[in-house]
Each structure stands twice: as C-alpha cells, then as structure tokens.
Amino acid sequence: MSEINILSFFVACVITNNFIFSRFLGVCPFLGVSKQVSTAFGMGVAVTFVMTFASLFTYFIYYGVLVTLKIEFMSTISFILVIATLVQFLEMAIKKFFPALYPSFGIYLPLITTNCAVLGVTVININESYNLLYSVMNGFFGALGFTLAIVLMAGVRERLENSNIPESMKGFPISLVSACLMAIGFMGFAGI
Amino acid sequence: MSILYTALSLGVLGTICGLLLSLAYKKLNVKTDPRIEQITECLGGANCGGCGYAGCEAFAQAVLEGKADPALCVSAPDEKLKEIGKIMGIDVTPTQKKVAVVLCHGCDGIAKPRYTYDGLKSCLLASSMAGGPKLCEFSCVGLGDCVKACPFGALSIEKGLAKVNNELCTGCGTCIPVCPRSILELMPYAKNAIVRCKNTNVARVARASCSSACIGCKKCERTCQHDAIHVINGVAIVDNDKCTGCSECVEGCPCNCIDMGPAD
Numbered sequence: 479m480s481e482i483n484i485l486s487f488f489v490a491c492v493i494t495n496n497f498i499f500s501r502f503l504g505v506c507p508f509l510g511v512s513k514q515v516s517t518a519f520g521m522g523v524a525v526t527f528v529m530t531f532a533s534l535f536t537y538f539i540y541y542g543v544l545v546t547l548k549i550e551f552m553s554t555i556s557f558i559l560v561i562a563t564l565v566q567f568l569e570m571a572i573k574k575f576f577p578a579l580y581p582s583f584g585i586y587l588p589l590i591t592t593n594c595a596v597l598g599v600t601v602i603n604i605n606e607s608y609n610l611l612y613s614v615m616n617g618f619f620g621a622l623g624f625t626l627a628i629v630l631m632a633g634v635r636e637r638l639e640n641s642n643i644p645e646s647m648k649g650f651p652i653s654l655v656s657a658c659l660m661a662i663g664f665m666g667f668a669g670i
Numbered sequence: 671m672s673i674l675y676t677a678l679s680l681g682v683l684g685t686i687c688g689l690l691l692s693l694a695y696k697k698l699n700v701k702t703d704p705r706i707e708q709i710t711e712c713l714g715g716a717n718c719g720g721c722g723y724a725g726c727e728a729f730a731q732a733v734l735e736g737k738a739d740p741a742l743c744v745s746a747p748d749e750k751l752k753e754i755g756k757i758m759g760i761d762v763t764p765t766q767k768k769v770a771v772v773l774c775h776g777c778d779g780i781a782k783p784r785y786t787y788d789g790l791k792s793c794l795l796a797s798s799m800a801g802g803p804k805l806c807e808f809s810c811v812g813l814g815d816c817v818k819a820c821p822f823g824a825l826s827i828e829k830g831l832a833k834v835n836n837e838l839c840t841g842c843g844t845c846i847p848v849c850p851r852s853i854l855e856l857m858p859y860a861k862n863a864i865v866r867c868k869n870t871n872v873a874r875v876a877r878a879s880c881s882s883a884c885i886g887c888k889k890c891e892r893t894c895q896h897d898a899i900h901v902i903n904g905v906a907i908v909d910n911d912k913c914t915g916c917s918e919c920v921e922g923c924p925c926n927c928i929d930m931g932p933a934d
Contacts, residue, residue, distance in 0.1 A: 539683070547675040556683055563687040570698040577700070581728075 491619035497595045498627040499664035504595030508628050518632035520579045522625025528564050528590055529599050533617030535560045536600040537610050557600045565591045705757055706730050712754045714745025716821040720842030741765045745840035767859040768841035769932045770834050774810040774853045775866040775882040777831035781809050797850040805879035808869040816845040836932050859933050861915040865906045867927040884927045890919035
C-alpha cells in the first residue's frame with residue numbers, strides 16, 4: 479500500500495466524503511455543540527477518540543467473533559455496546575482530566591452513543607470490507623472531517639452572534655441556512 | 671445453535687465491557703461536593719433562570735464557589751435561604767421580594783374591542799393582526815402567553831386580562847419578555863401606587879379605546895405631595911422609591927387607572 483493511496487483516502491474521508499456535509503451523519507452534535515470554537519473542538523476530539531477506537535474494536539468483534547460464529551446480523555447491537563462503553567469511559571476521563579470542559583458538553587457527550595456518525599463509520603467499514611488499517615484510518619480521518627466541519631461551523635456561528643440578523647431568522651434558522659451553504663461548498667470537492 | 675451463540679456472544683461482550691467500565695470507574699472517579707446537591711434541593715427547582723445562571727445546579731455551583739449570592743434565587747423562600755446559609759456557613763439576607771405586575775386595566779367591558787379574534791390562542795399572533803383584538807394597542811391581549819410561560823403557575827387570565835397571584839409569583843421575570851405588549855413589569859412587593867396603563871396616545875385617542883386609559887391629564891402629578899408621580903410621554907409613571915403609598919393619586923384619578931398594589 480503506497481503513501482499515495484493513504485493520501486487520497488485521507489482527502490476522500492475528510493473532504494469529499496465528509497461525514498456531515500456529504501453523508502449527513504452526526505448532524506445532531508454538529509448543530510448542538512457548535513456555538514463556541516473551543517467546545518466544538520473538544521467535541522471533535524471526543525468524537526475522534528470514540529470513532530477511531532470504535533472502528534478498531536468493532537473490526538475485531540466483527541471478524542473475530544461474529545463472522546466466526548456466523549451471526550453477522552448481530553453487528554448493529556454489538557457495535558452499539560462497544561460504542562456505549564467507549565463513551566462512558568470517555569465521559570469519566572473528561573470529568574477527571576478536563577473538568578472545565580465537562581459542563582459545556584452537556585447532554586451531547588452521552589449523545590455520542592447515539593451519534594450516527596460513530597455507528598455509521600463502523601457499518602461503512604463492514605460494508606466496504608475495509609481491512610484493519612483502512613477501518614481505523616476511516617474512523618480517524620472521518621472524525622477529523624467531523625472536527626473540521628464542526629469547528630468551521632462554530633467559527634461561522636460565533637460571527638453570526640454579532641451580526642445583524644432579522645428577528646425571525648435569529649438562532650437556529652440562520653444556523654441551518656449556513657450549514658446548508660457550507661454543505662454546498664463541500665459538494666464542490668466531489669469528484670476529485 | 672445460532673441463537674445460543676447470539677446470546678452468549680452478546681452476554682460475554684456485555685460482561686467484559688461492564689467489567690472494564692467498573693475498573694475505569696475506580697481509577698477515574700471524581701468526588702463531587704455533596705453540598706452542591708444539598709444547595710440545589712433548597713432552591714426553587716424550577717430552573718427558571720431568574721438568577722442569571724443556566725439552571726438551579728449551575729447556580730448552586732456558583733454559590734458554592736462564592737461567585738453568587740444565594741439571595742439571588744428569586745424562588746427560594748426565606749427559610750430555605752437560611753438553610754443554604756447554614757450549609758455554606760455564611761449569613762444570607764433575603765432581598766426585597768419582587769412580583770410581576772400587569773400594567774393594564776382593560777378587561778372585557780372596559781377596553782373597547784377592535785374585532786372578535788377567533789384564531790390560535792397566542793398573544794403574539796393576535797397582537798400582530800391589524801393591531802390586536804382590543805382597540806388599544808398598549809392593552810393586555812389576554813390570550814395567556816404569560817400564563818404559559820410562568821414556571822410557577824402564578825398567572826391567570828380573568829375577563830380577558832392577565833392577573834398575577836402574588837402568593838405564587840416569585841419575581842423570576844420569565845413572563846416579562848414573553849408579553850408582546852411589554853405590559854408586565856417587576857415591582858417591589860409593597861403598597862405603592864401603580865398606574866395600570868401604558869397608553870401614550872393623546873387623550874382623545876386613548877379615551878376612545880378604553881374607559882380606563884391614562885389620558886395624561888397630570889392631575890395625579892399635582893395631587894402628589896412626594897414628587898413621586900410624573901406624566902412622561904403622555905402617561906403617568908410612578909417612582910417606586912419616592913411613593914409612600916398614601917393613595918391620594920388613586921382617589922384623584924379621573925380615569926380610574928391608578929390603584930394600590932401589589933401588596934394589599
């Protein structure tokens with residue numbers, strides 16, 4: 479496997495197949511935790527951790543346990559179990575090591591459990607039959623793409639706070655419109 | 671056979687995850703201050719936001735760190751505040767109680783109707799339709815946006831006019847930004863004169879829309895011996911710091927738009 483392959487895979491994961499803007503997965507935390515760049519970045523790091531390790535563990539569980547026992551249909555429920563464990567672990571770790579960051583996540587930290595980007599990446603790994611390296615890379619780069627999207631969005635929303643917006647568009651509506659424009663921008667990369 | 675594998679694999683996986691988590695919990699457990707919970711229990715618990723913090727727990731945290739005065743909690747009764755003082759080991763002096771006051775007298779029969787409103791029960795919506803169902807564009811719309819907003823159930827609508835239950839009102843101020851006519855205001859819970867009208871129109875127009883509208887005649891201004899009431903922009907306004915509650919302006923008002931309150 480050459481470096482060129484990895485590089486093109488990186489570009490594909492982060493930009494052209496961006497989880498938020500082209501697969502539309504993980505939109506809930508994308509809109510929920512993107513009010514400040516610092517929290518958005520923290521959320522991005524948390525999701526990166528969960529997605530990378532979820533890809534790693536689910537690879538072993540799928541090919542080691544489920545395929546051997548011929549019970550592949552159990553993939554979703556066992557993946558959810560792994561993801562939930564990882565998120566619980568992450569929650570404890572953040573509470574311990576970054577107590578200042580913890581309250582700003584609010585409800586969205588436990589919600590990573592049901593973040594469709596995390597479950598999505600594990601299912602995509604299986605569907606595309608990636609090998610171990612590519613699965614982990616898919617998780618890690620995909621999460622980097624998620625982080626990029628959520629940080630960019632947070633930057634936009636911080637500026638929106640101080641702009642003169644019509645009353646009816648304030649808050650959520652204008653955020654959705656800007657997310658839509660950003661998605662159109664990312665669509666421009668499709669086909670690279 | 672497959673069902674056995676299914677149950678077994680999931681069971682084993684779950685047990686492993688559970689064990690790992692309980693190990694991690696022992697390593698990473700953070701002891702939270704039990705006082706936070708105790709203080710939160712003493713607060714109103716409505717998460718009304720009247721203190722300026724995100725919720726009761728955030729406020730308890732701020733109290734514990736000494737950043738906030740417990741008396742900022744508008745909904746905790748005095749004895750509960752004392753209890754917080756005991757937990758924290760500090761003296762807490764309760765602040766002057768404030769309540770929301772409806773600055774409108776225009777109930778059905780007094781305020782003249784503009785049209786019969788038959789739409790959704792929303793003051794915001796009704797008030798944006800051709801100037802609202804009542805002729806006076808400063809009046810209480812009476813469809814209960816404030817009633818829905820109140821976390822303590824202190825507001826009600828009587829004869830098309832919002833009414834505050836002073837016993838239940840904690841002065842959190844949640845209702846104030848909700849009113850499309852801005853006729854709800856926080857006032858100290860004392861016996862002061864209240865001008866129950868915000869109509870700044872000239873006398874003729876104001877009188878035509880409501881028989882209890884302030885016409886800006888300045889009679890109260892002349893009657894008041896304490897310089898506490900002034901007509902500004904065509905409507906009388908009481909200075910609560912100067913008002914002594916003598917009620918002379920109430921008797922003199924030709925429009926019956928001043929009364930004594932909020933305390934009886």
